[in-house]
Amino acid sequence: MEGNRSHVVVIGAGIAGLAAAWHLRQGGADIRVTVLDGAARIGGKLHASEVAGIPVDAGAEAMLVRRPEGKDLAKMVGLGDELRHPGDAQAAILTRGALRPLPKGQVMGVPSDLAALASSGVLTPGGLARVPMDQILPATLITTDVSVAAYVRARMGGEVVDRLIEPILGGVYAGRAEALSLDATMPRVAAAARTERSLLTAARKIAGETPKDAGPVFATLRTGMGSLPEAVAAASGAEIRTGVTVREIRRTADGWRLIAGPVPDPEVIEADAVILATPGPATGRLLADEVPKAAAELARIEYASMAVVTLAYPRAAFPAPPPGSGYLVPPVEGRPVKAATFSSIKWPHLAEADPGVIVLRCSIGRLGEEALLQRDDAELVALAMAETAEVVGVRGLPRDSRVTRWGGALPQYNVGHLDRVARIRAAVAAQPGLALCGAAYDGVGIPACVATARTAAARILDYLDLAGRRGDSPAGRTGHSPG
Incomplete structure (x- = not known):
């Protein structure tokens, strides 16, 4: 505590924790906010560094703009002029021996x-013939949550799951359609499935x-997300402390x-309120004593690991410009690389940074592929190089590489x-002065994380305001009122 100001501690300096700190300060200038993170730097999975002299993201490279929270935050912290949009190149799927266009009009692969x-040629003739049967089959009744694979397979057949749904969900979650929730990962499809007999009609x-x-x-941003x-x-004005690992939180009388x-x-x-912006397992460990019910549920959220291999080639190494912005790879193809992005094609500003270089990113690893990720950096770079050579015919060695x-x-x-x-x-709602935010709850993208941060900050501001009006916290002694 400092003077009579309320002190809020945010644990976790990823984008959710930092956005929570920013929203707290916007809502109450007289609040002291401290952000703690055990890592050596802030940002979590948002990190960019130079590859062949070009700043390239090592984690998430973009954010949805049709959901406004991420874009709006960037503008509010002074990055509006840095926003950049992709070119018009299209994505593909590497399937059945060739790069094939992602079918127009698909909804998360449906x-x-x-x-x-x-x-598009993505499906075999037999798989293609199975899809319209959805329109004559009896309704697939959904009364509880089901897996994406179970529902889509029942309506449109296994090939749609294997060659469209799986690569798209793998790109977002690095997970498997057999386990992923229809309600959580495809809410619009799930809602339509409860009112429409035909999935094709719903899509x-x-x-x-x-x-x-x-x-x-x-x-994205000119210098990367x-x-x-x-x-x-x-912009938050918060005290940011890295290299500080929080091992325990306890409720006190104050x-x-x-x-x-x-x-x-x-x-x-000591803090008047706490926001936990850490991954599910870490949050569960911190809540084990004070909120054991929440801790038990958090422990059940699985996490997938992955690696991103970034390569920078001379443009002359490509016999022809890379086709499209990149491609996804279905697991049934049995390839180690699950997705590749031709970054210099997808993002024109990267091509402008050095017209003589083509930067590409290869994503490696899905849930259950931990053994693949145990290979050393040189082996992962070799896998990505072999993939690039086979798919787009690139020749020679890259100028630079990075494994994240x-x-x-x-x-x-x-x-x-x-x-x-x-x-x-x-x-958690039963615990005054405590809130959660981050990717574990309502979405893994930047806008979703920012939205959870705003909600968490609003919860804490409301709590401090109520405590202040009761006169039982430092906020009460200063007459704190959030804006």
Whole structure:
């Protein structure tokens, strides 16, 4: 505590924790905010560094702009002029021996246009013939949450799952459609499935809801999404402390007591309120004593690991420009690389940074592929190089390479996820001055994480305001009122 100001501690300096700090300061300038993180730097999975002299993201490279929270935050912290949009190159799927266009009109892999699906060549003739049977089959009744694979296979057949759904969900969650929740990962499809007999009809309605002039779907920043955390941290006015691991949190008569640092030399930090912006397992460990019901549910959220191999080749190494913005790879293809992005094609500003270089990123690793990720950096680079040579014919060695490993990075929204999150939040709601945010709950993308941060900050501001009006906290002694 400092003077009579309320002290809020945010644990976790990823984009969710930093956004929570920023929203706290926007809502109450007289609040002291401290952000703690055990890592050596802030930003979590948002990080950019130079490859062949070009700043390239090592983690998430873009954010949805049709969901506004991420874009709006970037603008509010002074990065509006840095926003960049992708070019018009299209993505593909590497399947059945060739790069094939991602069918137009698909909704998270669910086809809505049979003609586009047929012309793409993604499915075999037999798989293609199975899809329209969805329109004559009896309704598939859904009364509880089911896996994506179970529902889509029942309606459209196994090939749609294997060659369309799996690569798209693998790109987002690094997970498996057999386990991932329909309600949590495809909420619009799940809602339509409860009212429409035909999945094809439902997908057509969803696809038709997007205006043709809606504009770009994604955006990034000129120097990479990794520049967003630094800007948010600076704009928040919070005290940011890295290299500080919080080992324990305890409720006290006046708020919360945090124990941080090494066991032989612990640091005690007092706070009026706490926001946990850490991954599910870490959050569960911190809540084990004070909120055991939430901790037990958090422990059940699986996490997948992955690696990103970034390569920078001379443009002359390519016999022809890379086709499209990149491609996804279905697991049934048995390849170690699950996705490749031709970054210099997808993002024109990267091509402008050095026209003589083509940067590409290869994503390696899905849930259950830990053995693959145990290979050393040189082996992962060799896998990515071999993939590039086979698929686009690149010759020679890259000018530069980078391997970034993201251990336990992506939460798995398995069947029952929404109910699990509801139970976690109900347990936490009974604890005054405590809130959660981050990718474990409502979405793994940047806008979703920022939205959970805003909600968490609002919860804490409301708590401090109520405590202030009761006169039983430092906020009460200063007459704190959030804006």
